[in-house]
Amino acid sequence: MYKHTFQTKEKIIELIFGFCGMFSLFITLGIMGIIFWETTLFFKEVSLFEFMFSTQWTPLFSIKHFGVLPLITGTLLVAGIAMAIAMPTGVLMAIFMNEYANAKVRRILKPVLEILAGIPTIVYGYFALLSVTPFLQKVIPSLSGFNAISPGIVMGIMILPMVVSLSDDAFGAVPKEMKLAAYALGSSRFQVAFKIILPAAMSGVIAAFMLAISRAIGETMLVAIAAGMKPAFTLNPLVPIQTITSYIVQISLGDTPVGTLAYRSIFAVASVLFIITFIFNVIAQKLRHSLKY
Amino acid sequence: MIVKIVNKGHYTLWRLRRSHMNALRCVHALTILGNKNRYYMEKHIFEIKNLNIYYHDFQAVKNVSVAIPSYVITAIIGPSGCGKSSFLRSMNRMNDLIPNAKLTGEILFHGVNIYDPLISEVNLRRRVGMVFQKPNPFPFSIFANVAYGLKIQNIKDKAMIAERVEESLKRAFLWDEVKDRLKKPALELSGGQQQRLCIARALAVYPDTLLLDEPCSSLDPLATAKIEELLQKLKKEVNIIIVTHNLQQAKRISEYVGFFNSGELVDFGPTKEIFERSAQSMVGRYIQGIFG
Amino acid sequence: MFFSTALKKYNLQTNGPNAVFLILVMLSFCFAIAMLFMLLASIFYDGFLRLSWQFLTQFPSRNPQMAGILSSWVGSLYLMILTGIIAVPLGVGAAIYFEKYAKKNWFNHLMEINIGTLAGVPSIIYGLLGLALFVRIMSLDRSLIAGAFTLALLILPIIIISSREAIRNVPSFMQDGALALGATRSQVIKTIIIPLSFPGILTGVILSLSRAIGETAPLIAIGALTYIAFLPESILSPFTALPIQIFNWISRPQILFHHNAAAGIIVLISITLLLNMSAIFLRDRFDRKNSK
Numbered sequence: 101m102y103k104h105t106f107q108t109k110e111k112i113i114e115l116i117f118g119f120c121g122m123f124s125l126f127i128t129l130g131i132m133g134i135i136f137w138e139t140t141l142f143f144k145e146v147s148l149f150e151f152m153f154s155t156q157w158t159p160l161f162s163i164k165h166f167g168v169l170p171l172i173t174g175t176l177l178v179a180g181i182a183m184a185i186a187m188p189t190g191v192l193m194a195i196f197m198n199e200y201a202n203a204k205v206r207r208i209l210k211p212v213l214e215i216l217a218g219i220p221t222i223v224y225g226y227f228a229l230l231s232v233t234p235f236l237q238k239v240i241p242s243l244s245g246f247n248a249i250s251p252g253i254v255m256g257i258m259i260l261p262m263v264v265s266l267s268d269d270a271f272g273a274v275p276k277e278m279k280l281a282a283y284a285l286g287s288s289r290f291q292v293a294f295k296i297i298l299p300a301a302m303s304g305v306i307a308a309f310m311l312a313i314s315r316a317i318g319e320t321m322l323v324a325i326a327a328g329m330k331p332a333f334t335l336n337p338l339v340p341i342q343t344i345t346s347y348i349v350q351i352s353l354g355d356t357p358v359g360t361l362a363y364r365s366i367f368a369v370a371s372v373l374f375i376i377t378f379i380f381n382v383i384a385q386k387l388r389h390s391l392k393y
Numbered sequence: 394m395i396v397k398i399v400n401k402g403h404y405t406l407w408r409l410r411r412s413h414m415n416a417l418r419c420v421h422a423l424t425i426l427g428n429k430n431r432y433y434m435e436k437h438i439f440e441i442k443n444l445n446i447y448y449h450d451f452q453a454v455k456n457v458s459v460a461i462p463s464y465v466i467t468a469i470i471g472p473s474g475c476g477k478s479s480f481l482r483s484m485n486r487m488n489d490l491i492p493n494a495k496l497t498g499e500i501l502f503h504g505v506n507i508y509d510p511l512i513s514e515v516n517l518r519r520r521v522g523m524v525f526q527k528p529n530p531f532p533f534s535i536f537a538n539v540a541y542g543l544k545i546q547n548i549k550d551k552a553m554i555a556e557r558v559e560e561s562l563k564r565a566f567l568w569d570e571v572k573d574r575l576k577k578p579a580l581e582l583s584g585g586q587q588q589r590l591c592i593a594r595a596l597a598v599y600p601d602t603l604l605l606d607e608p609c610s611s612l613d614p615l616a617t618a619k620i621e622e623l624l625q626k627l628k629k630e631v632n633i634i635i636v637t638h639n640l641q642q643a644k645r646i647s648e649y650v651g652f653f654n655s656g657e658l659v660d661f662g663p664t665k666e667i668f669e670r671s672a673q674s675m676v677g678r679y680i681q682g683i684f685g
Numbered sequence: 686m687f688f689s690t691a692l693k694k695y696n697l698q699t700n701g702p703n704a705v706f707l708i709l710v711m712l713s714f715c716f717a718i719a720m721l722f723m724l725l726a727s728i729f730y731d732g733f734l735r736l737s738w739q740f741l742t743q744f745p746s747r748n749p750q751m752a753g754i755l756s757s758w759v760g761s762l763y764l765m766i767l768t769g770i771i772a773v774p775l776g777v778g779a780a781i782y783f784e785k786y787a788k789k790n791w792f793n794h795l796m797e798i799n800i801g802t803l804a805g806v807p808s809i810i811y812g813l814l815g816l817a818l819f820v821r822i823m824s825l826d827r828s829l830i831a832g833a834f835t836l837a838l839l840i841l842p843i844i845i846i847s848s849r850e851a852i853r854n855v856p857s858f859m860q861d862g863a864l865a866l867g868a869t870r871s872q873v874i875k876t877i878i879i880p881l882s883f884p885g886i887l888t889g890v891i892l893s894l895s896r897a898i899g900e901t902a903p904l905i906a907i908g909a910l911t912y913i914a915f916l917p918e919s920i921l922s923p924f925t926a927l928p929i930q931i932f933n934w935i936s937r938p939q940i941l942f943h944h945n946a947a948a949g950i951i952v953l954i955s956i957t958l959l960l961n962m963s964a965i966f967l968r969d970r971f972d973r974k975n976s977k
Binding site: 487518525527530545546598615 | 789863864872875881
């Protein structure tokens, strides 16, 4: 009955698993360390004030300006269009799937959404550039070949499955008794859906929005292909723009030597991207943890 | 001293002859037995001193001291939530698995405190088996279920495993029903058969003691009768401690009864005496169905 | 008369908003389905004619009619295998640690949030991490192994989250059964937890690998966009991958290259859809088996 027989082996196994568990911490620290290190090097040469308030981003021109605002407006413009499409349609679909659709319809819809979610983003990029933009140009003749609206719309479709399935989870977490009580008081299905379930699952729905926004902001290939590579401090969705992610792609495509200002600038904008998405993600995580009834 | 252990029951003797491995285990038992109060051990399998069990702030078991006699069936009864399951689980340290569970006092198993820091709960559980309220066969074949306990002791000898599986199934009165379908999934068996399979699974590692936590509560009367018959036979081979909420069952099968109420062991003694006590005592009232 | 108006099934006040809602839902579905249909139709229309055996067995070329995807699909295959080899053991190990070993304290709560957050970090950031860490600091250059490490970091949080879910779904009474037979913690993991959660873990792994195979941005960030007209010989060889080849073709002005891109997309989508559908099928079968 004495212990020593197992103790060493069990301890070693626990340590191995513990190492695997801690690995994710190393990744986070690695990301933060490397990105912020290169960023500090960047800010030794460029003032923080210029970075935050200048409205010109021309790191590859002979007269260099490093104002991140055009990249941020570009990013937010595309993400905003995407969210304007994905939020209402996503929540409506999730409510329908949760309260109206029977099991059979659900069994078809859920996999379809999951398959949609599995389409690689480069495919959406192709679709935005070569199908949606030419189509929109017939409606809006002034639309240029690269623009914000076409990738915005396609991105809305792309993040739709995510919004639907996360909101659906949130609605599914609402206790059945709550619904039954409302039905027993004579509520119609519509009233139950919008006056009971939606408010009760609100924090989960907001978490879904947060994750979707963070995904939209971080989406790369779609905007790199269809939105153009021209930083513009504008909210006009019809002209070429550049997002944070497509700037990183632009620099990565060229052969930029290590240690140059252009090389460091991708880490500087990446840290902006990281901080924004990190905040959204942490809020979403907190909201989802608070959802458990 | 060997003679003394052998006297404890023919199964121990038989076990001693059985194989090298088991002989080793008996020697191991001897070293434990050598420790202290040899006389006492013969009569009592567990000796519990001032046992308290807490979950967070809630005290589930309050200052229980009792000696549980060997080679009889001991039944633990009491209203639900009275701490009888916690008490049972503490005897093979399954309580360790519950987060925030705290235990004070001593539980001596063959005279050794099983909560001593040197004692391995894993080895303890190999000698004190447990059967749960809900039959929980693994989703493997019937054969693999019974062989599981041997497999985790790194026994590789296939002939020995096959022999032991057959023997355990026979001991659990299940062999005739399953001998033609040992490779079939265990979950295809009926509830009563599943529970007997769990008993066979526990018996396969030759425990000295079997703890049963309301083993019949999810079974129909026929399956229950079968298990009671089985326990009557098994008590000659292993020590049996059973928690039950069924008083008639306790009366039918047990030689000793302990009655728990809100964490305290109110009464302990031979079954007949306890059931014949006056209706005035709390135990009496519970037994007659006035409360509980 | 009095009841007839109150209990009437159709009245505008309660059904009006409902009808508006249903119409909006229908519009949403129509919009989504129309877009999906348009997407698939335009890709098939553009790319179908370019699909041929030759397309799969030729290296990329300056002449769009001669160009094929041999080096890119082989690169993608190697990449996926290496990524799996790196990420699966780490991810499943981490999931086991968090579910079975980690104590519930602030540090592990923080780790849980950390993993959830990592899953939401944009893939291009992983690309920059790979660029700085593997390509520059570890000087693996733009090799297959650098790409695989980068993608492995990317899918690690997804594997951890889905494996944790699968492990959590293993009923605790199965583990209790094994522990009561004297299994050690690692034996419970090896013999109960991993076999029972295997289909769930496999589903998560397939889904994450299907995500990895479609990822473009991190590979571009580590600088993998080069003209490669040979197959990788070792894990240190430079490589190209299917999505990178597609991106390359999309960014060229000639329309014939766009058709090549569409054909490449058909191949890529077929692979990811096949993977996703097998994962969904696997999960459904597993769910049904479990609910039985």
